[in-house]
Amino acid sequence: xxxxxxxxxxxxxxxxxxxxxxxxxxxxxxxxxxxxxxxxxxxxxxxxxxxxxxxxxxxxxxxxxxxxxxxxxxxxxxxxxxxxxxxxxxxxxxxxxxxxxxxx
Numbered sequence: 001x002x003x004x005x006x007x008x009x010x011x012x013x014x015x016x017x018x019x020x021x022x023x024x025x026x027x028x029x030x031x032x033x034x035x036x037x038x039x040x041x042x043x044x045x046x047x048x049x050x051x052x053x054x055x056x057x058x059x060x061x062x063x064x065x066x067x068x069x070x071x072x073x074x075x076x077x078x079x080x081x082x083x084x085x086x087x088x089x090x091x092x093x094x095x096x097x098x099x100x101x102x103x104x
Contacts, residue, residue: 009036018092020082030080037078046074050081050088060086064094071095 009032013019021029037045048055058070071077077095082088 007032009033016096018096033078033080037076040076044073044075045078046076047078047080050079050084055079055085059088059091062087062090062094064098067091067094068098071099 009019009021013036021033023029034047037047058066079085079088085091
């Protein structure tokens with residue numbers, strides 16, 4: 001069954017900002033994110049789940065250079081279940097401060 005969504009995250013995404021989507025389990029947050037990303041150019045979009053061990057290795061030590069090297073090739077970084085990534089808040093701040101014109 002396909003549901004019509006009232007939310008449109010494309011209106012909420014702006015450069016120099018982080019968009020946090022939260023809500024109860026199983027209401028369609030990931031589906032909504034994937035639908036938004038479907039129309040975006042492939043190579044410049046990074047999508048991963050916060051359970052990924054590589055993301056934990058990148059963000060946990062808070063090494064600015066490693067975080068920026070990770071972010072540099074992407075215009076959009078979409079992290080599903082980002083709350084599971086250690087120090088994600090500080091990492092997001094570093095990316096926005098370093099590349100304010102690139103990241104959404």
